[in-house]
Amino acid sequence: MNSNDWLHGFRHSSPYINAHRGRTVVLTIPGDAIADRNFINIIHDIALLSSLGVRLVVAFGARPQIQSRLDSAGFESSFARNLRVTPESVLPLVMEAIGGLRAHLESQLSMGLVNSPMHNARIRVSSGNYVTARPVGVLDGIDYGYTGRVRRVDVAGIEKLLELGHIVLLPPMGYSPTGDAFNLSYEDVGSQVAAALQAEKLIVFIDDQGLLEEDGSLIRELSARQASERLASGAVTGHDADLLRAACDACVKGVRRAHIISYLKDGALLEEMFTRDGSGTLVSGDHYEQIRQARVEDIGGILELIQPLEEQGILVRRSREMLETEIDRFVVAERDGTIVGCASLHLYPDEGAGELSCFAVDPSYRRSGRGDEILAMVEKLARGQGLGKLFVLTTQTEHWFRERGFQPTSVQSLPGPKLASYNAQRNSKVFCKPL
Template sequence: MNTGDQNYVKWFRNAAPYINAHRGKTVVLMFGGEAVSHPNFANIIHDISLLRSLGVKLVVVHGARPQIENSIKQRGIKRNIENNVRVTDAETLVAVKDATGSLRLHIEALLSTGLANSPMHGSQIRVSTGNFVIAKPMGVREGIDYKYTGSVRRIDSDGINMQLDYGSIVLLSPIGYSPTGEVFNLALEDVATQTAIALKADKLIALTDDEGLIDQSGKLIRSCSVRTVKTLLDEKDCHVRQLLLRSIIQCGENGVERCHCVSYQSDTALLQELFTRDGAGTLIAKDHKEELSTATIDDVAGILELIQPLEEEGVLVKRSRELLEVEIDRFTVLKKEDVIIACVALYPYAEANTGEIACVVIHPDYRKGNRGERLMAAVEENAKKQGFDSVFVLTTVSGHWFLEQGFTEQPIEKLPEGKKQMYNFQRKSKIYVKNLR
């Protein structure tokens, strides 16, 4: 087997846990008309097909802003934008329906491709469209009648779920229908957001022209909370970016656990984001009432109280208050209503480009849920920021849990020299290592 094949097999094995984690999950995937026009869109279609074949329940929501603009221009219709919102009169609505309908048919055709020697050969994907989006008019606002421009009134979640259970991909356009038989021009972001919330989707994925969310310094944000997204809102931003950020915030505040932003210009970003450890874009997790933060000197008493029972049992090595005060900046704590319910520490071994994870403690009343996983994600992110290639942990009782988190048991020789010299042979702690790159 050549090196390329070996790397592929290794990647495939590493991707298996992520494939299993996404199987049966409901994902809303949104992209604008710009993505459809991009040369990479064929690869996105192939990836959508692959996601469906891996058991992901997919709702695809497309936009059509550039196509609508072109349709209006071709018809010689005067463009009417008020407060960054298109006023859709009867003549404009014809252009909207034409552009949106043509684009929907184009996407359906691409999803139906099954030519031999193509990535979608044998996929046999069913695409379901329909009147799943019930709309209402925006009405008159500040003296402006927006006519056939509307907003989502309700999503037919039962109808969509029925199609998803049949194994179909549900394709939604930025068009809605009223009970009176009228058609309304809707915003892509409104349709995607309300669909994700109504379906209680596990994820919302937004394909954008950037790598993901960009901070004020121009750098890609790898992961953040909904709270952080709120700080990115800027009135100077373009209207589309504002809509995207508000969509993420609304989803996160209404039960959608994860949102992702990845580039539609990359032919690997979507799969890389979902099936690799580091991803390719931005992962946004919904805010929890319990807050993770770097410990401060004010947290010393709370940490001591948390770890004392395990020290008395001999599970943890005892730490004095004085030592803890010196090392406090090594700790990350999880607080609920200002009470510390969990903690973890990271000790650097820069000479070996690694770090030791220590003092992983969760209060007995809070050991259900994913708090341990949240702690590990935070400490691993911290280790990556410090440039470490790996982390390790010594434990006498929690080996199986660390194996579940992706660690592997290693001999004492794998410890950095500084830690090896301090190893306590009487405790006989087992060593577990996790590579971060």
């Protein structure tokens, strides 16, 4: 990193710092992550998020720790439907393993050594009986014993702690009104708590970069619907399916976004929280990226997007004042609060034509369909206005438009008002597409 890289990154993270301050984020951390050597870096990142005003709930798992404790005591474990069967005889050992891990996490979050990232952090960690559970019962003839599922979350109790600035630590344990304790899956706890709190984000840690395609490439984004389709088709199996199902379920119940990231990669949590594209797989229940009509507050983003193209002579220069008067003609592609594409539609109703202009896509998002989505939106708007054709003037992107059904035509075919303002010095080519 050169001397200015940190400055550039810090400045560009400020919108995300402001956006996350005061918001609730639920982290689900498996026992394997806690045992990994990179976990100390995750602890440091949790401390940083807390210092930035993020309201944090940490739901942790303990499967390898429970397994180790049972092995040392000479007990065998059995699993069904990816859940550990917990007979009454092993419940004390399960509680012992979970309790020890909880104490370990509290100690890690209490570190404050000089010259360490957590110096003077003074983090307060709270835990308790905030999850009411019910038994899984008997499924397919198998009695799951004291294995349970989340029944209810004490939202008011957790919210009070978050308002005091505490990190809320939730073990994979739940309690019933009858006084019983149940062994829960941490992903169920994380998903249900995130939904009950209407959290801004659910962060799910796994040992891969995120969810992967069959060829090993990272799946960057999935809507809740797409995630459900993958689960139904069997494209995602095993524990990954449990995690994706938890993320999908949380989004369906109101959590805006779930992020599946690696606990092996140093800084994955911060990268996911404070950069535009993140580091893992995003599952969204809303329009994380959307094509919509532009608003006045989008003008700054549009100007920033089109300025490089104006300087290259690709687009005609537009002042802020001009954009303010024409903003109702624009559509924009918005990604996580940033304008990454735009276009305007100018109507010539007497000629039954519309002009597509000021068409721009951020270079980082070209060749991924954004331009086609913006064009489709403009065409839909033009049809809605009863227009029969759409034309565009271009000096650089002739082939892109021709591949999408635009045909070359003469300058003289332009609507009268547009022909009168045609700039012969730019020598733009004219293409037209019937709607």
